[in-house]
Amino acid sequence: MSFFRSQTMGYYKLIVPRESAWNVMNELAELDCIHFVDYDSALPLINRPFANYIKRCDDLLVKVDNIENEMKKNGKKISYCKDVQLLIQKFKSIMKERTKASHTYLDEIESLIDNKNGQLIEQDTYMESLQDRKNKLIEFKAVLLKGEQLLGQSFFQPQNYQAEGYVDISNKDFDQLRALQSQVKFNYIVGVIGKEDQTRFKRIIFRITKGNVWVNILDIETDQILDTKNQQPVIKSVFVIVYPGGGGSNIITNKLNKVCESFTVTKYTFPENSQIYQQKLRDIDGELIETKNLITMTKNQLDSYLEEFARVANDSNCSSIEEIKLFLVKEKYLYQQLNYMKIQGSVFYGSIWLPEGADNKVEQALRQIQQTYESLPTGQLQITPPEGTKPPPTYFQTNDVTWGFQEIVNTYGLPRYKEINPGLFTIMTFPFLFGVMFADIGHGFILLMAGLYMVIFNQSLKDSDSLFRYGLQVRHMVTLMGFWAFYNGWIYNDFISLSFDTFGSCYKLQSIKDEFDDKYHEEWVRKENCIYPFGVDPVWSVSANELAFVNSYKMKLAVIIGVIHMTFGILMKGVNAIYFKNWLDLIFEFIPQILFFVCTFGYMDFLIIYKWLHEYNPSTAPSIITLMIDMALAPTSQVIPPLWGDGWSEQQTSLTMITIALICAPIMLLPKPIILYMMSKEEHQHNPPDKQLYEKMNEEEDHKESHVVAHHDFGDIFVHQVIETIEFVLGSISNTASYLRLWALSLAHSQLAEVFFDMCLAGSINSGGFQGFIGIMFGYTIFSMATFGVLMMMDVMECFLHALRLHWVEFQNKFFKADGYAFEKVSFSKVLQEQAQPKGE
Amino acid sequence: MDLCYFAVDDGYAEAIIRGLRAGFLNEAQYTQMKSCTSIPELKSFLEETDYQNCLQADQPQIATSLLRQRLKKKLADEFDYIEAQATGTLSKFLFHLRCRFMIDNVVNMIEGLKNKIDIEVLLSNIDPLGWFPEIKNIKVLEGDDYANLYRDVLIDTPIGVYFMKFLDESIENMHENRTMNDIQNLFKEMKPEYIRTSLKKMWLEDFFRYSEENLPQTSKEGLVSLLKFEADFRTIQVIYNSIGNRDLNTVARIQTTRKQLCPTIGTLYPDCERQYLAAAQLEALREAVKGTENYRDLLKDAPDPLKREEFNVSTRTLDDIMYDEECRRYALAFDGQGSYAVFYAYLKLKEQEIRNIVWLAEMISRRLAKNHPGWKKIIIPFSHLRK
DSSP: OTTTBOOOEEEEEEEEEGGGHHHHHHHHTTTOOOEEEOSOTTSOGGGSTTHHHHHHHHHHHHHHHHHHHHHHHTTOOOOOOSOHHHHHHHHHHHHHHOSSOGGGHHHHHHHHHHHHHHHHHHHHHHHHHHHHHHHHHHHHHHHHHHHHHHHOGGGGOTTTOOSTTEEOOOOTTOHHHHHHTTTOOEEEEEEEEEGGGHHHHHHHHHHHTTTOSEEEEEEOOOSOOBOTTTOOBOOEEEEEEEEEOOSSOOHHHHHHHHHHHHTTOEEEOOOSSHHHHHHHHHHHHHHHHHHHHHHHHHHHHHHHHHHHHHOBOTTTOSBHHHHHHHHHHHHHHHHHHHTTSEEETTEEEEEEEEETTHHHHHHHHHHHHHHHOTTSOOOEEEEOOOOSSOOOOBOOOOOHHHHHHHHHHHHHOOOOTTOBOHHHHHHHHHHHHHHHHTOOHHHHHHHHHHHHHHHHTHHHHHHSOOGGGGGGGGHHHHHHHHHHHHHHHHHHTOBTTBOOOSSOOSEEEEEEEOTTTOOEEEEEEEOTTOOOSSSSOGGGGGSTTHHHHHHHHHHHHHHHHHHHHHHHHHHHHHHHHHHTTOHHHIIIIIHHHHHHHIIIIIHHHHHHHHHHHSOOOTTTOOOHHHHHHHHHHOTTSOOSSOSSTTSHHHHHHHHHHHHHHHHHHHHHHSHHHHHHHHHHHHHHHHSOHHHHHHHHHHHHHTHHHHHHHSOOOHHHHHHHHHHHHHHHHHHHHHHHHHTTHHHHHHHHHHHHHHHHHIIIIIHHHHHOHHHHHHHHHHHHHHHHHHIIIIIIIIIHHHHHHHHHHIIIIIIGGGTOOOOOOBOOOOOHHHHHHHHHSOTTO | OHHHHHHHHHHHHHHHHHHHGGGSOOHHHHHHHHTOOSHHHHHHHHTTSTTHHHHTTSOSSOOHHHHHHHHHHHHHHHHHHHHHHOOHHHHHHHHHHHHHHHHHHHHHHHHHHHTTOOHHHHHHTSOGGGOOGGGGGGGGGTTSOHHHHHHHTGGGSTTHHHHHHHHHHHHHTSOSSOOHHHHHHHHHHOOHHHHHHHHHHHHHHHHHHHHHHHSOHHHHHHHHHHHHHHHHHHHHHHHHHHTTOSSOOSHHHHHHHHHHHSOSOSSSTTTTHHHHHHOOSHHHHHHHHTTSTTHHHHHHTOOOGGGGGGOOTTOOOHHHHHHHHHHHHHHHHHTOSSOTHHHHHHHHHHHHHHHHHHHHHHHHHTTOOTTOGGGGOOOOTTGGGGO
16 A cells, blocks of 8 residues: 555665766666665765766756757757657667767767867858858948938049048038138048947037037948847948048047947948949949858758758657757766765765665666676665664655645645555545535536546547647546536536426425415425435425525535544544554544544534434424534533433533533643653653764754754643644634535535526526527527636636645644655656756747 | 835835845855865856856856956846836936946046056956946047046946036146146046045935935935945045055145045034044044944954055955945845845845955965965855844
8 A cells, every 4th residue: 555655665775886886877767766865965066976977968958958049040840859768768779789888978979069069159150250241241332322322423523532532522502612622621431330329429429529520320221231149130320420631640530430449330441433433332242142142051051960950860759959968968867866875985875765675676777787787896785774864755656546636735745754645535535525616517517528538538639739738637636526526516406507307306386275365376395205316306496495495505514524524634643643653642632632523523413414314393493503502601401492302311412522522622732741741851861871962963964853853841842732732622613614615615606607597598598589599699608608717717726726725724734744755766757758848838 | 104115116126136135155155165276166166056157158267357257247137137127216226326336337447548458358347237338438538638538428428427526526626727737637647546436425425315315215214324334434444545645745635635535424424524534543533433333343453554564465454344344234234124225235245245256266266275364354245144
């Protein structure tokens, strides 16, 4: 029974010689049954023996990522690994074929990746330089075109051309300028600047030259200038600065040059006359075509280069880059596990936890290594007493059905080692409690069908892109929840707010003569000796006091279920106490608790059921609430009206019950802390100081754990017990009340269903005819959407959460310690599975 | 009252800061760092901490200056992120914080250009926190005076205001019959360190006023007390460093310079101003500040500045003492709720952490013995809260 209590663990020492560490770990990680204990969790990674291997793997993974990004950028399809086992097998066969030591395969991969990545970077830089050249050409062309536009045709007119590099700005519209033409010489700077720097550039030039220059900027309207790094279009602008001045270097030229430099603009020389201008333009066009060709060529080259990585191998069904990546992940994981071992000389010592029966498997695997690699010494397994104070890890083997329920429990807290696992009961109680709240034949059926659909078509849904694939993990839970909702729907006889008359109602309409006015009117009369066989009689759904009846019925049912559920929880505490041989808890906690609970709330349940089984005159029927109040407030007086007998015998029973309950409270409170205190005192007296010293050392080793175990003084123990007792006594009241949510949610559900039905459909169905037809058409749309959205989605979630709460708080607090820690098995398939998915999904 | 709606605008930014608190190195990590024997080892240690990503791409034998640059880049990235999340007052506030780094950058640039250091080197050493686009253009004015620099480049920048004030004040302080040449000479001879101190003083005063006037009540309280201390710290530093300074030989000169450099805010101003301006010895300074908070205790252990030549690495200088005290205050401020002081404290503490790491890296690269007193000269953020 490995699910009721966690699996038995054994503590072993694994001794591995250094030279075969890789092989041993490689073999053991495939067994999926070892939990490594870190010998010193405070030790930083760099001080561990395999830190540099892990670092290498990390570096390589970064490079592989780089290649993958490059592939994505170039539109290569990467097929991700679907079957991890296949891949592990492939790695194995690669290892077998190799003649060198297996762990050196990493070196090969490393040189391969380094090489390829280097080439890739080289190609990338080449591509960037090409792109840069192309950008320059486009810019130059734009400079030429825009420059002509800005400076005007007259720029090239020979009479204005004065000397190399000097330009006479001759605006025909200005007579004065024309007059000055012959005297004033102008210099110019032409170049390209990023659009975002434009204003700053203009401003700073204005300031430096006190406004004595003429700057004009025009955007280049092309999206062909691409950023060399991310291939996004950049907007650049052509600028032309014209300023007065002679030749050579003067202050303004110097300053302007410096400004240009600080803005990192590209300057171009503008051709002096129109022939050169035309010539230049043609040259650029030619060069541009050439560069473009080069770029396409390089791109193709890169493409075929990357194709190699995207190729899917037959024996693993994934791209070779993925294969490499997963190999690195595996290798890194392996070294991480090896790092948990302590090195002494040339031998690794590892402490491991093994589930019962796994030691044979491990030993066999170790022998296997001996056979396969004859030259290698193999490892050894030794059983040793556990070191330190940490208890063994908790390990449950789950399957598709139990996984979800165990997960519900684990979210609250992992069971302590060997503690009763609430997950087992959760499988049954969780869907049931959900069903009580979601009770509806129709809605339950839909949920059941959805669950069954996922169960039956599990395989085909897994690979489809249906929305159901997200629910596949919990398909069994959904099915069970649907089933219990469906079943409880029958109990409540509720089909989307209507009742089924399956077995024929036990009531019939009868005309009865009124005594006062002699008129006949119809009334429901119960048939003789008729009992409705299953669920609630449908007649209630048409009666005026439907709500009063159903509420009282559901409320009582909720309390009964709750008390049974909690009693069961308390019983589990007893079972745990017996298992751990904790007699103190058994006698002074479990027994008074169960007595207290049964005598108060168990007795209440008994009263409820007793009342159900007997008929009372409606006017003098006893009320359970009054009975319970009187039980506490007036335990000595006669019970009127009594449930049974003359009232005195009932009073006797009540008195006995309340007395037992009251006696139980101090028993819960006092003996345990007193005995604990005595025991610890005795221990102190009898123990030789050696043990204390040992304990002290332990405390230093991992003080967190031993603080719990360490001796407390009486005050601490007592306060703790007071809290526990108060929690239990008050909790039994509030927790019972908390189970009323079973009723409340079921009520909310049925009322919502009724509202939707009445508002959307009932009217149209009643009116009939064409009008009704149209009404139903519209009404049904709204009805179905409301049913789906509000009931099938929101209400399912709500009921789920409330069922969760009932388990976590009301049920589990009765016995569940939940302070275990998980058994982390060393497993390649687990870690590869996690990494096999593409990022961001 | 402002606590009620603090979280409306600034809750998210504060939450990020609280999250970033986990990134601070703890004492155990410092101990491990101290035990590193080489720079590659230190680097691989840092890669296991919060600084992982910013160092990964570099060579193992990373230069200290590059290390500092990387760490600062990370801080700047975090700060950018927070700034991107901030709105309204907070974003203005955060911008004010940046100005301090901008001043540093500008002064560094000026200094570098004066010493003819290559512009590329200078640009790569810019503190990313105080980057602004105009910084590149400072080079234009190589060889010019500061007035031109201000007029042409810095006028648009956020720190232009401080620069203008600085220029005005410098000119005012000159003798009556000044000529254009005098002014130019003054600026040419001015020490960058002097500019830095003056600019920072102005920034501090401005920031103080801003905090006092524009911030919500809780933030104001927190910041005003922090800034007051910082102003006092600055004042004491100026006085302390000017004691026995040979450049300032006349009494009148020492007083004007001090007056110019000491902030006009803080707990010491104006009550003790006359006394501290006149202090010519450490003892006089101690006497001047004794009335305020625990300054006297702080100054008690400070070594005498007149024996400056005797200082060595193991001396616990005034700066060390003051940084320690600052760190304590920032750590306390960081734990305050609903206040902008948290952002300020975070920045300061992170700076301290970077200083620590760089210091340790320096110690490691010099291969100093492990019992060298320099190893103890780091101030661990948040370590004061434990005491």
